[in-house]
Amino acid sequence: MSDSADQPLSASTGELLSAAVTAIGGAPRPGQVAMAEAVTAALEKERHLAVQAGTGTGKSLAYLVPAIRHAMATDSTVIVSTATLALQRQLVDRDLPRLVKALAPQLQREPTFAIMKGRNNYLCLNKVGQASLEPDALIDESEVSWLGRQVTRLHDWANDTDTGDRDELDPGVSDLAWRQVSVSSSECLGASRCPHGAECFAELAKAKAQDVDVVVTNHALLAIDALSDAMILPEHDVVIIDEAHELDGRITSVATNEISARSLRLAAKRAGKLGAEGRDETLDSLADDFAVHTSLMEPGRWTNIDEPTRGMLVGLRDALWSLKNTIAAPPEGESTNDPERFAERQNLNNHLGDLHDALVRILDVFGTEDPASHDDVVWIERSSRDADTLAVAPLSVAEMLHNKLFAEQTVVLASATLTVGGNFDAMAASWGLPKGGWDSLNAGTPFDPKKSGILYTAKHLPTPGRDGLSDATLAEIAGLVTAAGGRTLGLFSSRRAAEQAAEAMRPRLPFDVMVQGEETLGVLVDKFSKNENSCLFGTLSLWQGVDVPGSALSLVIIDRIPFPRPDDPLLQARSQAADAAGRSGFMEVSATHAALLMAQGAGRLLRHVGDRGVVAVLDNRLVTKRYGSFLRASMPDFWQTTDPQVVRGALKRLVESP
Template structure:
């Protein structure tokens, strides 16, 4: 059956009425998929655009035995697609296709509970309820960053998360109801750039983010967001399943979301936190060197007018070079784990790998600045 015929069958099964704009959009999407070309569609309110692209997407996926990625900007639209549109569409099209249309949702890693981070936090609190690291990981030290009135507030949310962590089957933040503030959730989650990797993590086999990723393999449609789409495009790892078709809904938000994901901040506070974390792992004095360079960099930056740099002030270049070298030397030192640490101290080893990844990210951000403004030969 053609996509137009499948659309008609779906609309009838769902009790809807034929919409000329919806039919035209479905035909245009189907033609673009067939011709393997780009297509931009601006559809007005009431067109029924979700169904207009989902029907040809499902048909294409089953005809080519492939996966179609549907990317959105908002959580609300993701939920609409996964909780309402796709289940109803799958039921209506099952009798007409080779198999019932399958689908899954993929979110950023930070949306899932990190079991390794929970284990580190609970072990830390068991050793010393008032302890924690300078980077704000869960534990007593994180609460030391807020005043006493907020201490119990954050503690209550963390207690709820720990209780939920023992019960959840998905680790998906959206399944924790009522929800918790971002400050609390950050203590038990990691982003793609912070994750030490399933092969290195003590909880790699049961990782919630990896389980969601495996669930998304070999389905017809994977619903994701623009940020994760950007991560998949920018990183050297495959975050999303193999695909040759991407449908971007809410495309007007794509530019901002990709820009946000491609942006890295280099601040003195973050550099100092990295150095202090490294000091606890045995940094051979290179942590103190990084703190000194960060302090110097801050002083130089204060002499530069705020705003976008279209050229790199020469007064800043030596400090950036020193900062790049300091970050790299510290990363190399932290990355060399003592023999046997992975087996004897898995939490410490995981923290070492996490920090090494974070230092690499900071180093690469400085390196990109220097490469964007190459030095002129004297």
């Protein structure tokens, strides 16, 4: 920081926010002011804060201004964490550059900021060097031709890029290709041991993030920092989590381990090139046994294992440990005479350790026979491309976050959708917020949902079933879209439903009907926003983050309440655990999951103060079931009706209005 940071900071949050809004040509918003003051109070009192700030509130400025003020007043760094790359880019490329220039005249100096991503977002020069020496070292033989051109382009790019940042590669490459030139934090050798440590892209990015006021990162890296003993992020005492409704899922993902026959075979293949004394062949053979064994088992959760399965896992665990010990002992002089080979040895050693530890974790689950006492959930996931994956994930991340995140720093959690059933309690419980140690604020929205939007529930339609969309439902969609003159975003519970609806609508309607998957999501959304009379149908990716203000969108259709799949092993286990504890697993897990998505989906409608329209839910359970009121309370407070004639009339008037 600057030496001037110890000078008293006289500007208030209100003054700084006003200067920022004026500089960027905005207008004062009561919700934004209320949120900024609440964030400031939370940082000063060191109390956690949960804030719901609807579309149009301007929540980014409402937390960035207090964050910068706090960082400069205390000569510290504030961490801002997001769930999506889109918001990360918005903050770093648009919001912060404009904000620091606006605030500089009010402060002792211009605030500073940087971005930090996980190590696997950057090219690993050591891995690129290895792949150059052994082109097929990390690629399964059946995939060499498919990946060849992409990997070759990555090698060429490695000689040109200044940052090694995957986001700057245009056009991009597949995840599988990127894995050939990147490493996870656990696979990294460390800058001091790596032959390319001095020029490492990830280390250079990390260095830029030291000693700045605001560091923008993502939930995954935040989780790694909180859960590991190593210090990944710069030292800090404040974390601001935007898109906080995604926190539970992202933390769970980081804390999940997986084992597959493919990962075992590739590890054995890598080991064979380093001289594994035959232990690579043992692992390869056991990988084949694993593939056969798991293929005979039903996908889904394991609540217990039989002795043959336990024996198979123990054999794999021991083989990995034996191979790891062999690989960890390099021939004398290898580190000096062949540093690239030595680096690959250390990298593989770390990877084998991860695979071994995953199996230890899985076996530990079944050290206790009672499934109700398990802290982790184990399941088999079946994929047509990668065959079977054995996964283990935490039953809950609440205790982990309680001890590792909330006990260590002041945390502000913000999102457009945090209240479930009308309050913050469900989200607070899923995060593990300490009782009595947090405050909340619903900053509202500049829109008036009752005057701007209608929530229509098609009560007369049959309850959705498993056989796809009914003829009555398809007729309802056609009638609504016709009344709206196109202008429809269709949010469907499955890809099959979206495609069925599109296939049925194209011959019936005089409008372009686009379906997710036909082109990249960005291209489809751009076409939809520019063609006022078009329709865009899709699944989960469209429920969140799609921003189409104006007349291009006046109807959002939701085909059914988005309850999680009943066979989702992790959510099923969490629901059963809630029931066992005397709570309602359905309400705590399934209904809460659906409520958040319903709120996100309905939030696509009103993106600007002048927007008007209808959210049409084609699932009668929203008004016929007791839990329907819980779901409706989680959505914007629209005017509500079940009368199809009223809704069609309203949509036609929107088309006719200037």
